Amino acid sequence: MNPDLANLRNSPFVALRSLLDPLEPAPNLSPLALTIGEPQNQPPQLMKDVLIENDHLYGKYPPGNATPELRAATCNWLNRRYQLPEGMIDADAHITPANGTKEALYMLAQVITDPSRTEQKPIFLIPNPYYHVYHAAAVMAGAEPVFLNATKDINFFPDLDALDEDTLHRCTGFFLCNPSNPQGTIAGKAYLLRALELARKYDFTLIVDECYTEIYNAEAPVGILEVCNELGGSLDNVMSFHSLSKRSSGAGMRSGFSVGDAKLTKAFLNLRNFAGAAVPLPICAASAALWNDDDHVQINRDRYSTNFDIAERILSGRFEFYRPPAGFFLWLNVGDGVAATKKLWTDCAVRVLPGEYLSGTDANGVNPGIPYIRIALVFDPEMTEEALIRLANSL
Numbered sequence: 001m002n003p004d005l006a007n008l009r010n011s012p013f014v015a016l017r018s019l020l021d022p023l024e025p026a027p028n029l030s031p032l033a034l035t036i037g038e039p040q041n042q043p044p045q046l047m048k049d050v051l052i053e054n055d056h057l058y059g060k061y062p063p064g065n066a067t068p069e070l071r072a073a074t075c076n077w078l079n080r081r082y083q084l085p086e087g088m089i090d091a092d093a094h095i096t097p098a099n100g101t102k103e104a105l106y107m108l109a110q111v112i113t114d115p116s117r118t119e120q121k122p123i124f125l126i127p128n129p130y131y132h133v134y135h136a137a138a139v140m141a142g143a144e145p146v147f148l149n150a151t152k153d154i155n156f157f158p159d160l161d162a163l164d165e166d167t168l169h170r171c172t173g174f175f176l177c178n179p180s181n182p183q184g185t186i187a188g189k190a191y192l193l194r195a196l197e198l199a200r201k202y203d204f205t206l207i208v209d210e211c212y213t214e215i216y217n218a219e220a221p222v223g224i225l226e227v228c229n230e231l232g233g234s235l236d237n238v239m240s241f242h243s244l245s246k247r248s249s250g251a252g253m254r255s256g257f258s259v260g261d262a263k264l265t266k267a268f269l270n271l272r273n274f275a276g277a278a279v280p281l282p283i284c285a286a287s288a289a290l291w292n293d294d295d296h297v298q299i300n301r302d303r304y305s306t307n308f309d310i311a312e313r314i315l316s317g318r319f320e321f322y323r324p325p326a327g328f329f330l331w332l333n334v335g336d337g338v339a340a341t342k343k344l345w346t347d348c349a350v351r352v353l354p355g356e357y358l359s360g361t362d363a364n365g366v367n368p369g370i371p372y373i374r375i376a377l378v379f380d381p382e383m384t385e386e387a388l389i390r391l392a393n394s395l
């Protein structure tokens, strides 16, 4: 067995099952699970129509880098969304469609890790709390994951000024999630610019996970490509990831893509030709149709906004409630997230995720997620209201 496997952490959902399965939920109440970041509304009809129109293509092996139509649709969306000049993104040289971004984020770590970079192990910087794949990707690439606590006082983004020279020299990749997950804050342009400058100065890859960039409240989050554009248009040292899972509520279709550095994209595609599952042709067609359409995304944003209105009404003034500018989670400070999770399950059959399961213990022994719970506002307004009223009464 690969010894690095022993360094993988439990998935948050496995840990949650171990915590709650031995406990009886409150009787006479229907269980409400606000744990998983999976949109519960149906994907747009457009997706189903195009899948059906193209279902005769399931018999064919898909090309390794998907279809020119899908790459063009993602490229056009990037240009539209981030007001990029025509030609800055080359759909063939910079874009790699993938079966969702989870496996692509993982596999990119294998591409960018050079064990001989420095005498000590290369480092991956990981915002803490974090999407669990970042840690696993770093560990299985033979690198050292280093947690950077992303706390409330710093807008829930890692403090870039706190990084020392040694760490930056050893850094091979920096996973930056913007909007932040699970806190839903947005990094400003100056922050992204600073992160990109560091990546170029110390020659590491800035991996920007932008899968929540379309789910926002008032203002569309700045993208890393806008910053690249301001610096002259080069994508060097950047790999950004986008997904239809949240944007189009299409998590089960498994469709996303990376865009970035041409040299890395070429190497990534080469590795994916052996180890990546190419995107099936009907899914390429449906994905292209979804990237070409923005109307259904506004409908999704409006749905989340209604749920946040409900949350604001019920929770305002408690648990350090704030209305996140992006994403669809509440990140509530309840003092002890694990204790609150158990109490909510046994008191009122509401299932939430302790913040501790989404974050790690840093080099100083601090786990910034301990006081928090994460709540996914992905259900309809009625169910959201019912769950939040139960929660407010119980805690």
Ligand SMILES: Cc1ncc(COP(=O)(O)O)c(C=O)c1O
Pocket: 037, 099, 100, 101, 102, 103, 131, 177, 181, 209, 211, 242, 243, 244, 245, 251, 254, 255, 256
């Ligand atoms: C922060 C973040 N990044 C990436 C992903 C992966 O999304 P997908 O593989 O569905 O594209 C998720 C999924 O929940 C996520 O929360």
